[in-house]
Amino acid sequence: MNDKKVMVEIEGVNKIYGGTNHVVKDLSISVYEGEFLTLLGSSGCGKTTTLRMVAGFEEPTSGSIKVAGVNIENQEPFERNVNTVFQSYALFPHMTIFDNVAYGLKIKKTAKAEIKERVTNMLDLVQLGGFEKRYPSQLSGGQKQRVAIARALINRPQVLLLDEPLGALDLKLRKQMQLELKRLQKKLNITFIYVTHDQEEALTMSDRIAIMNDGVLEQIGTPTDIYERPASKFVATFIGETNLFEGCVSGIEGDAVSVTLETGTVTAKGSDYQMNEMVAISVRPERMQYSFEPVEGFTIEASVKEQVYVGSILKAIVILPNGNEVKIERLAGQSIPTDGKVYLYWNEDDAKLIHSRSQVFFDAVENMTFSSVS
Amino acid sequence: MSRQSKRGVKKVSSIIFCTLVYLFLFLPIIVIVVNSFNATTSKPYLSWKGFTFDWYMKLFDNTALLSSFGNTILIAICSTLLATCIGTIAAVGMYKYKFKGKSAIDGLLYIPVVIPEIVLGISLLTLFTNTHIPRGVLTLVLAHTTFSIPYVIFNVRARLSGYDNSIEEASMDLGANRIKTFFNITLPVLAPGIGGGALLAFTLSIDDVIISYFTNGQTKTYPLKVMESIKSGVAPDVNALSTLILLGTVVLVILTQSGIFTKNKQ
Numbered sequence: 001m002n003d004k005k006v007m008v009e010i011e012g013v014n015k016i017y018g019g020t021n022h023v024v025k026d027l028s029i030s031v032y033e034g035e036f037l038t039l040l041g042s043s044g045c046g047k048t049t050t051l052r053m054v055a056g057f058e059e060p061t062s063g064s065i066k067v068a069g070v071n072i073e074n075q076e077p078f079e080r081n082v083n084t085v086f087q088s089y090a091l092f093p094h095m096t097i098f099d100n101v102a103y104g105l106k107i108k109k110t111a112k113a114e115i116k117e118r119v120t121n122m123l124d125l126v127q128l129g130g131f132e133k134r135y136p137s138q139l140s141g142g143q144k145q146r147v148a149i150a151r152a153l154i155n156r157p158q159v160l161l162l163d164e165p166l167g168a169l170d171l172k173l174r175k176q177m178q179l180e181l182k183r184l185q186k187k188l189n190i191t192f193i194y195v196t197h198d199q200e201e202a203l204t205m206s207d208r209i210a211i212m213n214d215g216v217l218e219q220i221g222t223p224t225d226i227y228e229r230p231a232s233k234f235v236a237t238f239i240g241e242t243n244l245f246e247g248c249v250s251g252i253e254g255d256a257v258s259v260t261l262e263t264g265t266v267t268a269k270g271s272d273y274q275m276n277e278m279v280a281i282s283v284r285p286e287r288m289q290y291s292f293e294p295v296e297g298f299t300i301e302a303s304v305k306e307q308v309y310v311g312s313i314l315k316a317i318v319i320l321p322n323g324n325e326v327k328i329e330r331l332a333g334q335s336i337p338t339d340g341k342v343y344l345y346w347n348e349d350d351a352k353l354i355h356s357r358s359q360v361f362f363d364a365v366e367n368m369t370f371s372s373v374s
Numbered sequence: 375m376s377r378q379s380k381r382g383v384k385k386v387s388s389i390i391f392c393t394l395v396y397l398f399l400f401l402p403i404i405v406i407v408v409n410s411f412n413a414t415t416s417k418p419y420l421s422w423k424g425f426t427f428d429w430y431m432k433l434f435d436n437t438a439l440l441s442s443f444g445n446t447i448l449i450a451i452c453s454t455l456l457a458t459c460i461g462t463i464a465a466v467g468m469y470k471y472k473f474k475g476k477s478a479i480d481g482l483l484y485i486p487v488v489i490p491e492i493v494l495g496i497s498l499l500t501l502f503t504n505t506h507i508p509r510g511v512l513t514l515v516l517a518h519t520t521f522s523i524p525y526v527i528f529n530v531r532a533r534l535s536g537y538d539n540s541i542e543e544a545s546m547d548l549g550a551n552r553i554k555t556f557f558n559i560t561l562p563v564l565a566p567g568i569g570g571g572a573l574l575a576f577t578l579s580i581d582d583v584i585i586s587y588f589t590n591g592q593t594k595t596y597p598l599k600v601m602e603s604i605k606s607g608v609a610p611d612v613n614a615l616s617t618l619i620l621l622g623t624v625v626l627v628i629l630t631q632s633g634i635f636t637k638n639k640q
Contacts, residue, residue: 055543055547056546056547057543076546076551077543077546077547078546078547078548078549078550078551082547083547083548084543084544084547086540086543086544087540088538088540090538090540090541090543090544091541091544092541092544092545092559092563093541093563094562094563094565103545103548103550103558104548104549107548107549107550107554108549151544151548152547152548155548155549
């Protein structure tokens with residue numbers, strides 16, 4: 001990645017509203033040219049504020065934002081070569097689709113013939129050819145969304161900012177638009193910064209994901225990095241489902257860390273851990289192993305609480321002796337315990353060791369379950 | 375009674391009721407129109423003496439009445455322009471910005487609407503006398519602007535309640551500065567509200583009597599002139615001019631309804 005040119009450089013940016021409301025905390029992110037970067041987080045985590053600072057609608061309290069090497073934090077929105085796709089689409093209701101898409105070019109006083117050609121091409125690209133004379137009120141949600149994207153892209157921005165653009169669409173349309181957006185981005189090779197609270201959307205579309213929590217960047221990496229190697233408990237629980245086993249480091253031998261859990265001691269791979277440090281082991285539900293007979297090595301005895309059928313996936317929820325719930329997931333067709341006693345274990349490679357951070361993060365996760373639909 | 379005859383009674387009674395309502399609304403107007411063609415020359419100009427266009431001919435000789443009508447139109451246009459500009463800017467400002475005492479200012483807007491016109495008239499008269507502004511067209515325009523502003527604000531604000539602020543951000547995002555954004559986006563989107571407010575202001579100005587009575591000095595507006603002349607029954611040339619105004623209004627309403635002024639947007 002290092003050989004790629006940096007397109008957007010956010011450096012040490014803080015945003016404080018009204019002197020006390022600190023919504024973005026010392027944020028530094030580099031976005032590479034042609035990259036699809038997603039800012040992911042629950043509502044109120046500062047991701048939209050970050051996007052609006054890049055667009056120019058908000059001014060950072062401190063720090064710098066560079067686009068293509070130029071400081072832009074003091075430029076007006078209309079002076080920046082970035083364009084935004086708004087969550088509410090923000091189409092101009094009194095203009096036809098043609099005029100909406102042509103707006104940016106008209107402001108730049110582009111020649112009429114060129115405007116016509118570029119608008120026609122752009123509308124074809126978003127599969128809205130023939131809609132030129134309609135008004136926004138005559139379009140469906142998905143069509144409005146495509147107009148909003150066309151209106152932004154026609155200006156050939158260096159960076160396209162998208163603020164939860166698919167939030168108002170139904171599930172099926174959203175899936176379809178996700179692929180379409182990704183296709184457009186690859187085809188035009190424009191840097192996308194995409195804001196969403198939908199982790200699945202982020203995993204599907206992004207080259208890299210930046211996970212924000214309470215104004216702080218928790219982790220930035222490829223979808224695989226984030227899913228397979230979460231850097232914090234917040235990330236582990238926010239991206240997909242996981243089972244966390246908390247314990248304490250009781251021995252270190254090279255990169256093999258012994259962790260003492262309530263139910264026994266298990267080894268996991270990891271570096272830069274210290275003795276007696278509080279840690280957590282994250283095991284994804286689909287990697288959780290079980291057996292009806294005791295197996296050798298580390299196991300946890302548990303009893304099956306219920307089984308859930310979710311179409312292509314089977315889930316079982318089992319209860320540990322300490323009352324915690326553990327989820328097991330299998331593809332439909334595979335077997336899954338239905339009741340009685342099971343012995344849980346996992347392969348060392350499937351267990352991810354995570355530093356336990358302060359309780360604040362755990363509380364944030366707990367609260368998130370109530371506010372994740374923003 | 376059978377069900378069917380009950381239904382019949384229902385139908386007949388609703389027709390009668392409807393007719394009465396419309397008669398109640400339109401009878402006074404019909405009387406004016408009819409009387410404007412009445413050939414009678416004796417006061418109080420009520421008994422029908424045959425059809426004539428005389429009053430319309432006479433109307434164009436009645437320079438005092440015509441000039442008062444001219445004054446009314448002039449004052450209405452000026453006060454409407456002023457009230458619309460001030461009211462629109464005020465409404466947009468109050469919608470967009472938060473400031474101290476906003477709710478108080480909000481509440482104060484209703485005062486000119488609810489206080490008796492006579493109080494507003496007297497206070498304006500006192501104001502103009504104390505500030506030595508000669509009463510005439512200028513004071514009439516100022517007075518009419520004063521009571522029209524809240525109506526413009528209410529109308530524009532109603533339009534603003536469904537207004538998506540992000541369309542202005544989108545415009546700036548696409549390269550338009552604030553002035554271009556205001557004229558390309560804000561103004562056209564608010565236009566129906568502004569137009570409605572302006573029409574209301576215009577109407578209020580045209581038929582205002584009480585406040586004009588206090589602030590007119592020697593200048594006569596059309597309603598004041600009519601008030602003056604009815605001491606001896608409504609003169610038929612007033613009927614004639616009223617009929618012409620009515621005709622103008624009806625034509626305007628028909629044009630608006632037929633959508634000539636608005637593009638077809640569904």
